[in-house]
Amino acid sequence: MNDEAAAKSIFLKALEHEKHDDRISYLQAACGDDDELRRRVESLLQAYEQPDSLLDSTCDREMPSLERPGDAIGPYTLREIVGEGGMGTVYAAEQRRPIRRKVALKLIKPGMDSKSVLARFDAERHALSLMDHPNIAKVLDAGKTEKGRPYFVMELIQGLAITNYCDSKTMTINERLRLFAIVCQAVQHAHTKGVIHRDIKPGNVLVTEIDGSAVPKVIDFGVAKALGGSLTNLTLYTDFKTLIGTPLYMSPEQTKLSGVDVDTRSDVYSLGVLLYELLAGEVPFGKDRLRQAAFDEVCRIIREEEPPPLSQRVSSLGDTATQISRNRGTEPVKLAKSLRNELNWIVTKAMDKHRDRRYETPSALATDVNRYLANELLQAGPPTLRYRLFKFY
Structure with a gap:
């Protein structure tokens, strides 16, 4: 692996360490005494967090904040x-x-x-x-x-990431779907205001409780893109080599390292990945696999490989599937069975590699989720007589 590939690989894995101290510890372990490699990785991280910078720009370290608690x-x-x-x-x-x-x-x-x-x-x-x-x-x-x-x-949103919240409350599949549909409508609202989020992931969908009810809140529009023009006199992204989004959840078009080809359907894809994780307890291609892969390989996986069916993903998790099932108030065999067919169709349509075949909007995705909950025909379902007969007879 050459120096550039090594830097990109470490950079990708560093993104999974969201806490500052954890990320620093990881960088020290991954880069060792190689100061040049460390500098390259820090430059990539800086560029990631500042979409107006190029990936090969240099910034040795962030300046510390001058403000302290009590100020x-x-x-x-x-x-x-x-x-x-x-x-x-x-x-x-x-x-x-x-x-x-x-x-x-x-x-x-x-x-x-x-x-x-x-x-x-x-x-x-x-x-x-x-x-x-x-x-x-x-x-x-x-x-x-x-x-x-x-x-x-x-x-101030004081809540848990949606995946952690659902697990902590042992929410059933249907309860998770209802919560997810609300998130879709929030993202739809952003789209109607001309804003694409571009970094939808569990950590950016926090769930708090108001009067005992779960209320999801979408946060962090720091990498948002304006539709039909910029939100300021400057664009919010670079036209060359800018990684926009978190690799585990980003769409195939985001792996092209340019904001030019990203539209609202990119958010639909990321919502699909989020739904996949809410249902199956793991992201489509596996967190460990993506963390261990080189940067270019991660991009290839997202662009070319089809996600395994939900039920197959659960069945492949071995002993982990038992805890995942408990978190959903069920057993592994029952969970895998419940994730076949219709729920898998919804996720597959949302995550289609070809965005023209995805749901056009987050609202359309939410509508199909609600159709499932109401036992109605899905937009994602096959246009066959057999499916219609199955639903109504």
């Missing part, structure tokens, strides 16, 4: 860091006036005030401000610090 920014008191990306840091904060409430405050990092980064930061704020949906995090305020660094304030 005040306008009417907000910072409490703790809850997220961090290439251009900004997200804090849990408390608003003191004119009302008291807990919020999330995203602040641009020191030294990250180039025109392109500021444009992206403003684009994310603007993308969120366009939306008014109960299942998308709301923008509440925006401003600048005394030193002129921009920030915006969002609804």
Whole structure:
């Protein structure tokens, strides 16, 4: 494996370590004393988190944030860091006036005030401000610090990734489907506002509880793309070698390393991968397999290999299938049987390699999920008399 391929392979695996300390530990183990390899990987990570940069741009390390818990920014008191990306840091904060409430405050990092980064930061704020949906995090305020660094304030979502939430509540297949259909409608709302998410994954779909009911919230439009034009005067992606999305969930067209060929059906594909995992307990091609593969091989798998049928995926998991089934309130044999035919048709259509054959919209995907729940004919079903007779007789 040459240096570039090694860097790409390590970069891809590093993306799976979302916590900063875990990622640093992984990089130290993977790169060892090879400083040049470490620099290459960090450059790729920086480019990934900043879609306006080229993959071969260089940035040795991120500048640390100057703010600490207890510091005040306008009417907000910072409490703790809850997220961090290439251009900004997200804090849990408390608003003191004119009302008291807990919020999330995203602040641009020191030294990250180039025109392109500021444009992206403003684009994310603007993308969120366009939306008014109960299942998308709301923008509440925006401003600048005394030193002129921009920030915006969002609804604070205190929840679990949708996959973890469903497992923790031992949600049945039908309960998971109902929750998933709500997520589809939230993504549909973003599309009607002219915004593609481009990074749909469990960590960006958090589930909280309101009055005892599960409420999914779609977050992190940091790599969003505007439809029919940019959200700012600058585009939100690079036309050359920019990886947009998380490899485990990205569409075949996203593996081309360009935002040019990505449209709303890319989100439909990622929703299909999310649904696959919610049902089968594992992503289509296996997390371990993709983590161990070189970068180019991961792209080839996503572009060329067909995902195994849901029931086959469950059956292939061995002892793990027992726990996955328990998390769904059932047994391995019953789970595999329930995932045949109609549910597999839905997932297969959403994840079709050819986007013209996918559901046209997230709403259409949600409609088929709801048809399944109502025992109605599916759009994804075969146009045969046998299928019709099976449904109605």
